[in-house]
Amino acid sequence: ISQAAAAAQTMWKAGAVLVMAFAITVVAYDFKERLIDYRIRSQMLHIAALESAVDQLEREFDQQNAPVSEVDASRIKASLERLEGTGCSETQFSCGGQIPECVSNLFACDGKKDCRNGHDEDEEFCSLDHVKVGTSFIGVYQAWHCPQALPYIRYYAIITESHRDTVFSPVTLIGMTVVFPSPHHDHKVLSFRSKGYYFSNSRKMFTYYTNETYDQFSVVSLFNKGDDNYASCYAQLTSNEDLCGTCLMTRA
Ligand SMILES: [Ca+2]
Incomplete structure (x- = not known):
């Protein structure tokens, strides 16, 4: 009986080993499949990125072949002045x-x-044409923090007030309303009003915002592209000038 029991036990062990070997083979095969699948997908992404880079290069090449417009010329002049000092x-x-x-x-x-x-x-x-009442801008803003990092959001800004300072004429007092989609994807539109100043002598606009959840912050917009239509901007905490994010504005 004990011999028969020992033989049964050996067979059972051999069976268990076979089942384990089969399971390992299945897992290894599945892993290999996944690895191949992952490699194919990453190659596809790589190819898509390359295609997009080639498209970008082609666009840039086309632009270089196009005649230089007056706007391009003044932009180039403005950026040269910034670089040269x-x-x-x-x-x-x-x-x-x-x-x-x-x-x-x-x-x-x-x-x-x-x-x-x-x-x-x-x-x-x-010129104060770009800060007169009714002028609107479309902007793209990317928050790095303050209070959190956010992907690019598009916003719409409209000048609602504009008064040139009677004593200090390079300064214009500005009122602005900013509208943007809620970052929580709930199809809500958020808007807030801000006040600020436009300095003609440096072509800089400062607008101040207050949010209940964090400190007051200000947006500094620089019309430094050689025209009134484009401004590069950044947001900072008013208290310590900690940089919150960067933006670009185009006149709508
Ligand atoms: Ca003067």
Whole structure:
């Protein structure tokens, strides 16, 4: 009986080993399948990224072959000036021209020509067309934090108030309403009003926002692309100037 029992036990063990070997083979096969599947998908993504990069290059090439427009020319000039510097300090306005000349920022766009070439009162530079009531912008904002990181959101901003300061004429007081879709994908639209200033002498706009959940923050928009239609901007906490995110605005 004991011999028969021992033989049964051996057979049972052999059976168990066979079942385990089969299970291991199935798992290994499944793993291999998944690995191949993963590799195929990552290759597809890689190919898609390459295709998109080629498309981008083709677009850039086409743009380079197109004649340079007046807008492109003034943008290039503005970015060159930013890169080269003007030779004037932060608190000074550069008159441009062949002979470098700087006047105080306070004298730019104050209604009286202070530069020899009168550039500090240039109609184009001192224009308030982009901050007049009713002007609207479409923006794209990406939050890094304050209070949390968010993917790109599109927003719509409209100037609701605009008053040139009677004493300090380079400053215009601004009211703005900003509308954007709720980041929680609940199809709600959020809007808030802000107040701020536009400084003609530096073409910078500061708008201040208060949110119940975190500190007051401000958005600094720079019309530094050589025209009134585009501004690069960033949001920061007003208290410590901690950078919250960056944005781009285009006149709608
Ligand atoms: Ca002036």
